[in-house]
Amino acid sequence: MLKSILLVATACLGLLACSEKSVNAPITAAPPATTTQPVHPGAALAKKNCFACHKPGLNGAPIIGNIKMWGPRLAQGEETLVQHAINGFGLMPPKGGSTLSDEQMAQAVNYMLTQLPATQ
DSSP, X not given: OHHHHHHHHHHHHHHHHHSSSOTTSOOOOOOOOOOXXXXXXXXXXXXXXXXXXXXXXXXXXXXXXXXXXXXXXXXXXXXXXXXXHHHXXXXXXXXXXXXXXXXXXXXXXXXXXXXXXXXX
């Protein structure tokens, strides 16, 4: 019985040695599937022009992603928030001191609103 096992093992090793694929060839996994989500048109605008105040909450600016700070403002509606951003509101100068167009300001505001957690 042992002789039969050795004979089969030897035959298998011989076949492996003759195959085109090397036994020592590295096993490569398929590249991970990438799911690219579309980039919001206001993302880069907000990061460049709004994050200085809205990331740390400077001078009372509502922090991006903080529903408690944005909650009362949301009740005013997005259009009102865009107008405040364009014309200035409280300590925020018109357009946050930037040279963005009104449309770009609307995109930046919309982006910041999309960063809020979903509410039930």
